[in-house]
Amino acid sequence: MGVTIHDVARAAGVSVASASRALSGRRKVTPEIAERVARAAAELGYQPNAVAKALRDQTTGTIGMVVPGIGNPFFTTIVEAVERELQNSGTDLLLCASQYSPQVEARRLETLLARRVDGLIISPCDIEASVPAVLDAARRVPLVQLDRYIEGGGADWVGVDDEAGLALAVDHVIAGGARSVVFAGSRLVSSSARLRLSGFERAAARAGVEVLPPLLGEFTLEWGIEAGRGLLDAGRLPDAVVCANDEIAVGLVRSLRFGGARVPEDVAVVGFDDVGHATMCDPPLSTVRQPVEEMAAEAVRLLGQLKAGDPRPAQRIAIAPRLVVRQTSRPVAAGVEG
Amino acid sequence: MGVTIHDVARAAGVSVASASRALSGRRKVTPEIAERVARAAAELGYQPNAVAKALRDQTTGTIGMVVPGIGNPFFTTIVEAVERELQNSGTDLLLCASQYSPQVEARRLETLLARRVDGLIISPCDIEASVPAVLDAARRVPLVQLDRYIEGGGADWVGVDDEAGLALAVDHVIAGGARSVVFAGSRLVSSSARLRLSGFERAAARAGVEVLPPLLGEFTLEWGIEAGRGLLDAGRLPDAVVCANDEIAVGLVRSLRFGGARVPEDVAVVGFDDVGHATMCDPPLSTVRQPVEEMAAEAVRLLGQLKAGDPRPAQRIAIAPRLVVRQTSRPVAAGVEG
DNA sequence: ATCGATCGGGTAATCGATTACCCGAGTTTC
DNA sequence: GAAACTCGGGTAATCGATTACCCGATCGAT
Numbered sequence: 001m002g003v004t005i006h007d008v009a010r011a012a013g014v015s016v017a018s019a020s021r022a023l024s025g026r027r028k029v030t031p032e033i034a035e036r037v038a039r040a041a042a043e044l045g046y047q048p049n050a051v052a053k054a055l056r057d058q059t060t061g062t063i064g065m066v067v068p069g070i071g072n073p074f075f076t077t078i079v080e081a082v083e084r085e086l087q088n089s090g091t092d093l094l095l096c097a098s099q100y101s102p103q104v105e106a107r108r109l110e111t112l113l114a115r116r117v118d119g120l121i122i123s124p125c126d127i128e129a130s131v132p133a134v135l136d137a138a139r140r141v142p143l144v145q146l147d148r149y150i151e152g153g154g155a156d157w158v159g160v161d162d163e164a165g166l167a168l169a170v171d172h173v174i175a176g177g178a179r180s181v182v183f184a185g186s187r188l189v190s191s192s193a194r195l196r197l198s199g200f201e202r203a204a205a206r207a208g209v210e211v212l213p214p215l216l217g218e219f220t221l222e223w224g225i226e227a228g229r230g231l232l233d234a235g236r237l238p239d240a241v242v243c244a245n246d247e248i249a250v251g252l253v254r255s256l257r258f259g260g261a262r263v264p265e266d267v268a269v270v271g272f273d274d275v276g277h278a279t280m281c282d283p284p285l286s287t288v289r290q291p292v293e294e295m296a297a298e299a300v301r302l303l304g305q306l307k308a309g310d311p312r313p314a315q316r317i318a319i320a321p322r323l324v325v326r327q328t329s330r331p332v333a334a335g336v337e338g
Numbered sequence: 339m340g341v342t343i344h345d346v347a348r349a350a351g352v353s354v355a356s357a358s359r360a361l362s363g364r365r366k367v368t369p370e371i372a373e374r375v376a377r378a379a380a381e382l383g384y385q386p387n388a389v390a391k392a393l394r395d396q397t398t399g400t401i402g403m404v405v406p407g408i409g410n411p412f413f414t415t416i417v418e419a420v421e422r423e424l425q426n427s428g429t430d431l432l433l434c435a436s437q438y439s440p441q442v443e444a445r446r447l448e449t450l451l452a453r454r455v456d457g458l459i460i461s462p463c464d465i466e467a468s469v470p471a472v473l474d475a476a477r478r479v480p481l482v483q484l485d486r487y488i489e490g491g492g493a494d495w496v497g498v499d500d501e502a503g504l505a506l507a508v509d510h511v512i513a514g515g516a517r518s519v520v521f522a523g524s525r526l527v528s529s530s531a532r533l534r535l536s537g538f539e540r541a542a543a544r545a546g547v548e549v550l551p552p553l554l555g556e557f558t559l560e561w562g563i564e565a566g567r568g569l570l571d572a573g574r575l576p577d578a579v580v581c582a583n584d585e586i587a588v589g590l591v592r593s594l595r596f597g598g599a600r601v602p603e604d605v606a607v608v609g610f611d612d613v614g615h616a617t618m619c620d621p622p623l624s625t626v627r628q629p630v631e632e633m634a635a636e637a638v639r640l641l642g643q644l645k646a647g648d649p650r651p652a653q654r655i656a657i658a659p660r661l662v663v664r665q666t667s668r669p670v671a672a673g674v675e676g
Numbered sequence: 677a678t679c680g681a682t683c684g685g686g687t688a689a690t691c692g693a694t695t696a697c698c699c700g701a702g703t704t705t706c
Numbered sequence: 707g708a709a710a711c712t713c714g715g716g717t718a719a720t721c722g723a724t725t726a727c728c729c730g731a732t733c734g735a736t
Binding site for chain 3: 014015016017018021027028029030033052054055056057058
């Protein structure tokens, strides 16, 4: 390893300054020198050392991203979208998973900051426990929260309008004839978990339908299965179940059908996210689609505008989701097959 | 940004050398100086600059990983396993997706090398087109291929024993009574695609059953659905379909059942990988489980042993997979529910 | 012919952490 | 008592790329 610009300069018989200028084109050199340097660089297989460049320029051309886990298809989708968005700006992405642990998350943020990333995009795993690490990071480098956020504001955020999304889901099942509804979600450790529950409750109250006590566990298929069993055991099924994400919904549909209930005839089920699983499962899931591409684009745009520790008030950008009606709910006038 | 070790040294009233030694503990300092430096560092919130350290030490504590795409659950699973494996060695992972394009892949390798990663783990997207970029990278830095590999050897490889895996699948369906079999896989652009087809053909020939022409498309659900329709349209179904991965298998099961065929009564279906989808789908898929954890551990171990450009002959490590019988094939004596 | 501007090339400082090297004080040993 | 050694501290070189700064040559204008 290691042909440096000094080697190139020597081989071309010029100074390092000329070599650097010839290669970067940031100042004119004679065509003759340009030619000699280009040839020398090609022959030696010179490749500039990004580490040295980063040290000198005080910028790494890198942004860090921290998500709870890449096993979750929602996060991989959003990572891909961010990557696509970054592609043409020449910045690379350093991706880390916090594994749903605030401790791991804090460590990951530390190493990203030590590596002097130019910015951070994070989906904090815990609405409370993630606060200090996220605020500290935001003080040192431009930072945008994507999807999940920490309580108390203090850092910019881009995400879906959960309130609006849940309203779409609730209004849809009610339009399909549901008179009793229940929410199947996650324990309230993330902003998404909280907002989706409250969005559900508000929409249901406004519609005046009967609301059963919410079922709160994890954002997983397994919890969906368990929640479905719980509903069956309770002896009385609601007309509709609105879920906090698609994995819960898929598990729920599976255990409901396994227990003899018909979906959507006996119970309508609606998910949230619309990534991967929704079309995969059988029957295809009605769900609320998160505008992942727009969210990623907006997050990258916002990050570009930010300066570290800028005392400008934190922005919150909520993008409207869309309802996608498939086959686990009764179709009504609206809705698009996706 | 930017309290440096000079700031710490000044605040503690000592030289940078002492500050560095006090912080790293790599040479003794008096307890008094150690104390003063520690206090100054804490008060200033000093965090060493990893970029400067990397330049000086000629090592970044980082390894790069390039996979075709993180949308594919098989690759995210393997990435997670590698990450876990790296965790306790203090090295970070720079993850890149080649998006199944040799051009993107080559670019990604270039930037990883420019950033002076200490090593590379790659699953080359194309068995032929990826050759030059991978060999070039292997010459400059320790490199291990994981899962997919390039033709012609020349770089170390760790993966599953495809031959053995396909034999497990074929023998299993034959033990279940199949007399005619077909392979549903991908066009032969990757090593996995080729080895699985040839493994299938060898096992089927050895067993002496009827073999229909293979169905070759993509490693996707959509292709599985299409392949299933193709079989139905052909008018005569084989007794068993062995698939090159789980996504194809899931799509296949779905379209076969939609077309009125019973699985496994009319047709047995076996997948490959056993990540994510296999248990999710309904009915749960019989499949061949890739030993992802072992593969990741082995790749990291091997990487640690390698020196860049080492002329030692390339190693190939194939780890045996395991058959997991669920409900898309007829159970026989062996097999474990997973 | 001379002055100023312009152009292009080279020398060396810079980014931040580590460490080779040097030096003085204190200790040991014959 | 002097030579040899140890211990701990400081100065400055180092990693590689970029660029501020300086300098000589050339050109145009007066």
